[in-house]
Amino acid sequence: LGLLGLTREQLFEAYKTAAELGVETFSLHTMVASNELNPEYFVETARLLFQLVTEIHTKTGVRISEVNLGGGIGIPYRPDQTAVSLAELGKKIHLAYKELITEAGAGPVRVVMECGRVVTGPYGWLVSRVLHKKAIYKDYVGLDACMANLMRPGMYGAYHHISVPGKESSPQKVYDVTGSLCENNDKFAIDRKIPDPEIGDLVVIHDTGAHGHAMGFNYNGKLRSAEVLWSGPGKWRQIRRAETYADLFATLDYPGLSRS
Ligand SMILES: Cc1ncc(COP(=O)(O)O)c(C=O)c1O
Incomplete structure (x- = not known):
């Protein structure tokens, strides 16, 4: 989203500044795309953010307590398209969490999404x-x-x-x-x-x-x-x-x- 967000480099500076100003609770939030039907993009995004949790901690001392993966899960508007399996997606994100948060000792981190279209669109x-x-x-x-x-x-x-x-x-x-x-x-x-x-x-x-x-x-x-x-x-x-x-x-x- 052009209006929102930071570059990767700006991210570390922003968390550091916020911590210096007295902020105590930190979340990491992204929004990749809208109407995406390839579940792998959401898994990749989760991995990217989970890795950043550790990197942000190492570079700034800030502990992220929540990762928000945004919305964007697509729906099959055309008859030949297939819906994203939320159960499968959940399993893959869980695996990524185990590897990059639990095993890296970076948890616990609350993981949320804020889906819009997939919740209401087909109905x-x-x-x-x-x-x-x-x-x-x-x-x-x-x-x-x-x-x-x-x-x-x-x-x-x-x-x-x-x-x-x-x-x-x-x-x-x-x-x-x-x-x-x-x-x-x-x-x-x-x-x-x-x-x-x-x-x-x-x-x-x-x-x-x-x-x-x-x-x-x-x-x-x-x-x-x-x-x-x-x-x-x-x-x-x-x-x-x-x-x-x-x-x-x-x-x-x-x-x-x-x-x-
Ligand atoms: C920050 C943010 N979160 C969530 C959504 C919802 O997206 P979707 O309806 O594609 O799930 C949007 C939509 O643009 C958004 O900008």
């Missing part, structure tokens, strides 16, 4: 309805959702799988799946083969539990949708109502303007 779906179909130079399916509900595809071309419930074995066709904002990048998918939907069909955009609603916005007067929690077969509960225009104008304070 959210953006459910939208087909409003339009259009065939010009390309074939388009227009949804009632837009990048105000999920900005990842429009912002950096991220892949989100799309399915059409009830049409899993219908013939497929290549579409650009667009949102309802008047912005050229408001597309959930470009040249994507999906089951051919009809106007009025529901379309499900997968893996929107992270960077979906939370990154939503109100540009162009778009209102954020309701959120529904599924907690088992047949158990649905609305946990957030849809926004209204009264919500949108609630913070506006202008003489004579009615908010109702």
